[in-house]
Amino acid sequence: xxxxxxxxxxxxxxxxxxxxxxxxxxxxxxxxxxxxxxxxxxxxxxxxxxxxxxxxxxxxxxxxxxxxxxxxxxxxxxxxxxxxxxxxxxxxxxxxxxxxxxxxxxxxxxxxxxxxxxxxxxxxxxxxxxxxxxxxxxxxxxxxxxxxxxxxxxxxxxxxxxxxxxxxxxxxxxxxx
Ligand SMILES: [Zn+2]
Numbered sequence: 001x002x003x004x005x006x007x008x009x010x011x012x013x014x015x016x017x018x019x020x021x022x023x024x025x026x027x028x029x030x031x032x033x034x035x036x037x038x039x040x041x042x043x044x045x046x047x048x049x050x051x052x053x054x055x056x057x058x059x060x061x062x063x064x065x066x067x068x069x070x071x072x073x074x075x076x077x078x079x080x081x082x083x084x085x086x087x088x089x090x091x092x093x094x095x096x097x098x099x100x101x102x103x104x105x106x107x108x109x110x111x112x113x114x115x116x117x118x119x120x121x122x123x124x125x126x127x128x129x130x131x132x133x134x135x136x137x138x139x140x141x142x143x144x145x146x147x148x149x150x151x152x153x154x155x156x157x158x159x160x161x162x163x164x165x166x167x168x169x170x171x172x173x174x175x176x177x
Contacts, residue, residue: 038056042090043061053077068148127146131145138166
């Protein structure tokens, strides 16, 4: 039985302790999570027919990518499921085709929304700030704590404008090479 909650409720309820267990959230609200042998470049997909919903991720990708993909697809379910009833939505999130990812009926901004949701779920603002305040103030350390890739954490830190609170500010030029 699918529970139709909104994205902010999901974040408030589940994104409390890092790392967030995305698979458990997907299953807890009544969706099916599977890992499938998919071609390189394909990250995952979501299928929803109005009654059941399956979120699939590429079994051949690394654990952090799988977590991000699963969170992205969960975002599509929470925000865009009515658009998904007609056809499954396939994502390429990490390769050079990522910005051409969009497949009708979804548009580019739906992908941006799904990525934003994934970032907010996996790296909640408050938890990231607390972690930095407690002394975990490098991209590497934060990425490990939240079980995300370094690039995902770097992007999140920039969008939260927390660069200056880090010991390894990604924008700071190296003093010497
Ligand atoms: Zn997508």
